[in-house]
Amino acid sequence: MADVAAAAGVSKITVSRALAGSPLVSPATRERITQLARDCGYKLNVSARNFRQQRSHLVAVIVEMTPSSDRTMLDPYPLSLLGGISQELAEAGYGVLLTTRAGMASSSVRTADGVILLGQGVNRDSVKLCDEMGVPLVVWGADDDGDDHVIVGSDNVRGGASVAEHFLAIGRHCPVFIGDSDHLEVAQRLTGFVNALAEHDIKPLFSKRVGWTMDSGAEAVRSMIDRGVQFDAVFAGSDLLAMGAIRGLEARDLKVPDDVSVVGYDDIPLGLAFTPPLSSVRQDWHEGGALLARKVLALLDGKPAESQKMSTALIVRKT
Amino acid sequence: MADVAAAAGVSKITVSRALAGSPLVSPATRERITQLARDCGYKLNVSARNFRQQRSHLVAVIVEMTPSSDRTMLDPYPLSLLGGISQELAEAGYGVLLTTRAGMASSSVRTADGVILLGQGVNRDSVKLCDEMGVPLVVWGADDDGDDHVIVGSDNVRGGASVAEHFLAIGRHCPVFIGDSDHLEVAQRLTGFVNALAEHDIKPLFSKRVGWTMDSGAEAVRSMIDRGVQFDAVFAGSDLLAMGAIRGLEARDLKVPDDVSVVGYDDIPLGLAFTPPLSSVRQDWHEGGALLARKVLALLDGKPAESQKMSTALIVRKT
DNA sequence: TGAACAAATGTTACCGATGTCAAGGTATCG
DNA sequence: CGATACCTTGACATCGGTAACATTTGTTCA
Numbered sequence: 001m002a003d004v005a006a007a008a009g010v011s012k013i014t015v016s017r018a019l020a021g022s023p024l025v026s027p028a029t030r031e032r033i034t035q036l037a038r039d040c041g042y043k044l045n046v047s048a049r050n051f052r053q054q055r056s057h058l059v060a061v062i063v064e065m066t067p068s069s070d071r072t073m074l075d076p077y078p079l080s081l082l083g084g085i086s087q088e089l090a091e092a093g094y095g096v097l098l099t100t101r102a103g104m105a106s107s108s109v110r111t112a113d114g115v116i117l118l119g120q121g122v123n124r125d126s127v128k129l130c131d132e133m134g135v136p137l138v139v140w141g142a143d144d145d146g147d148d149h150v151i152v153g154s155d156n157v158r159g160g161a162s163v164a165e166h167f168l169a170i171g172r173h174c175p176v177f178i179g180d181s182d183h184l185e186v187a188q189r190l191t192g193f194v195n196a197l198a199e200h201d202i203k204p205l206f207s208k209r210v211g212w213t214m215d216s217g218a219e220a221v222r223s224m225i226d227r228g229v230q231f232d233a234v235f236a237g238s239d240l241l242a243m244g245a246i247r248g249l250e251a252r253d254l255k256v257p258d259d260v261s262v263v264g265y266d267d268i269p270l271g272l273a274f275t276p277p278l279s280s281v282r283q284d285w286h287e288g289g290a291l292l293a294r295k296v297l298a299l300l301d302g303k304p305a306e307s308q309k310m311s312t313a314l315i316v317r318k319t
Numbered sequence: 320m321a322d323v324a325a326a327a328g329v330s331k332i333t334v335s336r337a338l339a340g341s342p343l344v345s346p347a348t349r350e351r352i353t354q355l356a357r358d359c360g361y362k363l364n365v366s367a368r369n370f371r372q373q374r375s376h377l378v379a380v381i382v383e384m385t386p387s388s389d390r391t392m393l394d395p396y397p398l399s400l401l402g403g404i405s406q407e408l409a410e411a412g413y414g415v416l417l418t419t420r421a422g423m424a425s426s427s428v429r430t431a432d433g434v435i436l437l438g439q440g441v442n443r444d445s446v447k448l449c450d451e452m453g454v455p456l457v458v459w460g461a462d463d464d465g466d467d468h469v470i471v472g473s474d475n476v477r478g479g480a481s482v483a484e485h486f487l488a489i490g491r492h493c494p495v496f497i498g499d500s501d502h503l504e505v506a507q508r509l510t511g512f513v514n515a516l517a518e519h520d521i522k523p524l525f526s527k528r529v530g531w532t533m534d535s536g537a538e539a540v541r542s543m544i545d546r547g548v549q550f551d552a553v554f555a556g557s558d559l560l561a562m563g564a565i566r567g568l569e570a571r572d573l574k575v576p577d578d579v580s581v582v583g584y585d586d587i588p589l590g591l592a593f594t595p596p597l598s599s600v601r602q603d604w605h606e607g608g609a610l611l612a613r614k615v616l617a618l619l620d621g622k623p624a625e626s627q628k629m630s631t632a633l634i635v636r637k638t
Numbered sequence: 639t640g641a642a643c644a645a646a647t648g649t650t651a652c653c654g655a656t657g658t659c660a661a662g663g664t665a666t667c668g
Numbered sequence: 669c670g671a672t673a674c675c676t677t678g679a680c681a682t683c684g685g686t687a688a689c690a691t692t693t694g695t696t697c698a
Contacts, residue, residue, distance in 0.1 A: 103409040373653075
């Protein structure tokens with residue numbers, strides 16, 4: 001920077017200001033310095049700036065990256081979220097520091113200016129984090145009552161309700177819900193589904209499944225059919241369960257969607273390629289990531305940020 | 320640090336050395352200083368250290384995070400790789416700076432001490448990267464002849480050969496390969512498969528499919544059967560294709576594995592949950608990530624690093 | 639006993655940018 | 669015309685560590 005300053009015949013600080021876009025330097029000098037800096041191939045020393053400003057321009061994103069019993073590893077959403085986060089942060093001059101919970105002790109991570117927590121839901125870890133680091137925190141997931149973090153997530157209640165409305169609109173009156181109600185997000189989908197149906201005095205059946213696999217979905221419908229349970233629509237808490245349910249229906253010679261309608265949740269890419277193409281509730285993960293990023297940036301900027309629910313869209317295909 | 324030094328009655332530099340584990344300080348003082356630092360709640364200012372040492376202790380990992388036509392978004396491998404990378408780097412005191420190609424211009428990224436490139440294959444972008452940043456580069460993917468980068472990837476040729484050997488061992492003599500041979504890694508699987516069979520004077524059939532979906536796999540076998548082509552084994556370039564193939568066979572009343580054996584590639588979690596449980600070639604992505612990380616760390620340390628192929632394991636389940 | 643040497647600790651300077659405060663120059667106003 | 673305010677620019681100090689070199693202390697051996 002000293003070199004550029006010398007070449008331009010000004011002082012270092014003027015160069016600094018010119019390149020940082022400070023309004024304190026005249027347009028003419030800024031132009032000249034910018035040009036000169038380019039010619040010299042000058043690159044700002046980010047470490048020096050970060051040091052001086054006592055900020056790292058980094059936001060830590062905590063993700064679970066080991067394939068686990070949970071389904072998160074199976075579908076594309078973590079990467080889509082990361083894509084949205086990364087893009088939005090990059091535009092603001094921030095970088096994404098990726099970590100697992102285990103890696104949080106690492107010194108690199110402690111320098112982060114903010115934290116985004118993905119996939120863990122809202123648990124006490126997040127609180128610990130926030131306290132330990134004393135840094136803005138934003139969480140992805142379902143909103144747990146009585147939690148004062150900034151939470152971004154999709155509107156599972158509304159998503160569930162939209163499926164109920166769809167079923168009613170196409171004349172279905174004996175719907176079933178399949179899924180793991182212990183999972184907070186799934187529970188909210190169920191709530192929305194149940195409440196919307198209640199307005200028409202319909203009480204859906206509920207088949208609780210703890211797994212997220214196709215087999216689990218197939219088994220759910222097979223056992224219901226074999227027990228003589230009557231139903232004409234299935235809303236599954238996830239797409240894989242829905243696909244399994246369809247296979248299960250086929251195995252009992254029921255036609256989808258003629259005899260039974262099926263709707264999944266998440267609209268994973270596989271759903272489009274499935275036979276028949278799966279109807280599902282879509283969440284825009286990329287946008288969700290961008291939203292998370294914007295919240296942290298706002299907080300970093302000293303502005304307030306509120307929790308927000310993202311809208312969902314029911315994609316009706318062939319089931 | 321000055322405070323700790325004062326409390327311990329030594330100079331700053333001694334504290335610095337003690338905490339950094341330098342052999343220059345006596346064990347007794349180190350012990351005392353370490354204890355004192357803990358008591359004071361002293362935290363190293365990482366930015367200051369990075370600045371002084373002219374290193375960021377960050378490794379940039381370039382990933383494609385937007386759901387695209389490619390299948391990468393569908394399966395868990397990017398996150399598994401990231402998990403391995405992250406864990407290994409964290410242990411060495413490095414952090415993971417996640418970026419897309421688009422985000423590489425971002426100033427935060429330019430500070431990285433090293434780069435790991437995922438999922439793009441070895442193309443000229445990587446070269447550009449390396450030149451632009453002048454930092455160690457390691458690439459994940461298939462080894463392209465005449466490329467002098469450090470490349471880590473699984474041994475696709477060996478993986479393909481192992482499937483061939485398996486088919487021969489169980490008495491199959493008319494195998495088919497399904498997959499997109501334009502994809503370098505798939506092409507290598509095919510090569511290994513073909514070569515291993517050639518040693519027994521068998522020439523497999525080849526059904527080229529550009530997609531990665533189940534439908535594509537189903538369509539492949541259906542069209543072959545309908546054209547009267549005879550075969551008793553299917554090796555698919557990916558698990559989804561294999562699953563599709565199984566459904567296609569079932570649709571034509573062929574039993575798996577009695578009439579036709581099917582083996583996929585990647586051993587995605589879904590394969591285990593599939594009915595019947597899918598046989599597949601497994602790659603250890605977590606270990607692959609760790610390996611990538613170790614290569615970069617070696618290069619950062621000034622040590623040489625060589626390209627390396629990871630072994631694969633054929634998991635025989637019920638197909 | 640004293641020179642030579644090793645181990646442990648200290649002194650000084652510096653990494654490269656930027657916030658603070660001061661100073662030079664120009665425009666505006668009574 | 670002089671004074672005040674404003675707009676640009678600069679000098680200096682500083683962020684918190686650490687490398688290089690200097691110094692002290694203790695040890696060994698002729």
